[in-house]
Amino acid sequence: MSTLVAILGLGFLILIHEAGHFFTARLVGMSPRRFYLGFPPALVKWERKGIEYGLGSIPLGGYVKIPGMHRPAPSDVDVYFARAISERPQLFPVTAALRRRLEEGDMEGAKPEVDALQRELAAALVSPGARRAADRGIQELRDGLGGDAYWRQRAWKKIAVIFAGPGTNLLLAIALFTILFMIGGGRATATVDDVLPSHPAxxxxxxxxxxxxxxxxxxxxxxxxxDRIAASHGKPLVLVVVRDRRLKRIGPVRPKIEAGAYRLGFVLRGAGLGFPTAAWEAVKLTGRATGRIVTSLGSLVHRQGRKQISSPVGIVQGSSNAL
Known part of the structure; x- marks a missing residue:
């Protein structure tokens, strides 16, 4: 069950991440060609308004295909059409004309050459592998030569699309933390919310x-x-509490050390924060968590750091809320 929850959670985070790329690309004038959750082969796919949506059978990622990530180059002709040319040498003249346009940087002039190559390929008898490579090459060249190609865009648009994925994940984290802080997870009160079994409290x-x-x-x-419990250094404490409108003496009770701090084993109830304060606390918490992840990932290159990280959860594990 926990594995299923982890997979679903990862899938949701990937969906949000890729959605950031997808919608930002559309917002700045690019037209994504595909939006997939998971990797091929596709379990389900459909097309709407020129965009192919799909669910891949390998739930380890996802992707958005943005057209023209790189400027079409003469070498693309060799990459995609070399096999077809070797099987049908009569394709060489039209591919040579396309290569010449690309070498000259004449992107507009290359468009009719791509059309001519597609017509020649449609009439040529080539192997299935050569056909797949050539068809992909035609599509990649059309995307790269289009006006909405990524490489043609202004620098700020390209930067916005690239950073939209992780940025969306950060915004989601801030939104969720803000909600938690507002509904009672923000400021601690003096009221006990939970008492841990088999602990001193x-x-x-x-x-x-x-x-x-x-x-x-x-x-x-x-x-x-x-702070008062932590500063006890394990010496007995006497607590006075209000229970049912009466004062009650608890203890003496000796804190025990857990996770490097002295604790009695109880959790204080949280009080909801107002929106501005909750949002600011959410921003700070997200920043701290992000910093810890970056630091932990960096420590993986050292043997000592690898020993300290025993699981993905351990990377962002925070201190316990128990006192």
Whole structure:
């Protein structure tokens, strides 16, 4: 089940990523030719308004085909049509004319040469492999010579399309974190939300709903509770909580060290933030997570770094919320 969830989650992230490329390309005047989730062979495909959409059978990625990613070059003639020429030498004159136009940089003049080559290929008897390569070459050249080809666009348009994929993923993360912060995952309160089983807090009798007001005889605000427990260095603590409108003494209870910090084993309830604050916290959290991913990926080149990363989850694992 977890594997299925991981695959579906990865597929969703890829879909969002590729959608960023797709819609940005259309917005700046390019016309994508294909939009696929997964890699071929296609399980399902359909065409709408000149764009082929599909679902690939290999769920390990996805892609958007943007026309003319590189400027058509004379070498393209050899790459796509060499086999057809070897089987049918009569194709050489028309391919030579096309090559000459490309060498001269005459992109407009190359268009009728591509049309002529397509007509000659339609009448020629070549092997299936040569036919597939030639058909692909015709399509690639048409895309590259078109007015919406990627290589023809202004620099800012090309940069926008390239960065739209990861940018869309970042915007999605910010949006989701903003929602979480607004519905209660932002600012911690002094009220206990959960008590972890078999931890000191549970053994001492702390319960969900208890509101902590004092630690070791000193008032404890919500923002101080974590630091006060961590600073105990394992010494016993006495908590005073409000339970059912009455004061109750918890402890003494000795924190134990987990993940490098002293903890009692409970989670504080979060309070929702307003939209501006939630959005800003989401931006900061996304930035920190992105930084940790980049740092972790960089550490993979070192043996010590590889030892510290045991799984994909470990790359972005944050500190526990338990206190």
């Amino acid at each position: 549970a053994q001492a009798g702390l319960r969900p709903g208890d509101r902590i007001i004092e630690i070791n005889g000193a008032p404890a605000a919500a923002g101080q509770i974590r």
